[in-house]
Amino acid sequence: MKILANGKFTGWHMTAILVSFFAIVMAVNFYMARMALGTFGGTVVDNSYVASQNYNRWLAEGDKQDGLGWAVNAVLTADRFVVIDVQKDGRPLRGATAIGDAVHPLGRAVDQPLAFEATPDGKLVSTTALPVGRWNVQISVRQSADIYKFVEQLQ
Numbered sequence: 001m002k003i004l005a006n007g008k009f010t011g012w013h014m015t016a017i018l019v020s021f022f023a024i025v026m027a028v029n030f031y032m033a034r035m036a037l038g039t040f041g042g043t044v045v046d047n048s049y050v051a052s053q054n055y056n057r058w059l060a061e062g063d064k065q066d067g068l069g070w071a072v073n074a075v076l077t078a079d080r081f082v083v084i085d086v087q088k089d090g091r092p093l094r095g096a097t098a099i100g101d102a103v104h105p106l107g108r109a110v111d112q113p114l115a116f117e118a119t120p121d122g123k124l125v126s127t128t129a130l131p132v133g134r135w136n137v138q139i140s141v142r143q144s145a146d147i148y149k150f151v152e153q154l155q
Contacts, residue, residue, distance in 0.1 A: 065147070065148050068088070068146055069089065070087065070088050071085075072084065074137055074152040076130065076155070080130045081126050081130075082114060082116075083124070083125050084125075085122075086122075086148070092121065092122025094122055096141050097116070097142050097143075098124045098140065098141045099115060099116065100113075101113055101114060102135040102136070103137075104134075104135060105136050105153070109133065112128070112130060112131070112135070115127045130154070133155070136153050137153075137154050138150075139151075
């Protein structure tokens with residue numbers, strides 16, 4: 001099987017191989033960069049130095065929150081209202097209030113502020129329904145001076 005017509009491998013052949021190789025590598029790199037930029041909607045932390053300075057405080061707040069003994073669960077109803085069930089020792093926590101935001105995971109939709117009203121069974125229900133789609137719900141539940149913060153992904 002003869003690959004070269006005259007049987008000689010010349011500089012033109014090597015040039016064609018190198019140009020083809022780098023053209024393929026560059027095409028793949030440009031494609032991957034375009035896909036990465038098109039699918040990542042933001043940053044995890046705006047300033048990593050400031051985040052590192054707050055890390056120990058965040059750990060202490062987490063330990064304090066765990067010490068409350070609250071079991072908090074958020075679900076989305078069929079008509080897209082957020083329902084928060086806050087329990088302590090297996091019973092509904094009375095007198096709790098909550099506020100929050102629904103944030104699109106990729107930042108492609110406007111954040112939705114959430115306000116909650118208490119129901120007779122002790123649950124908290126959002127006053128507005130969420131638009132269709134997946135949402136990261138960032139909620140802060142408060143009772144007196146105790147605060148419980150959490151993030152739940154709802155769809």
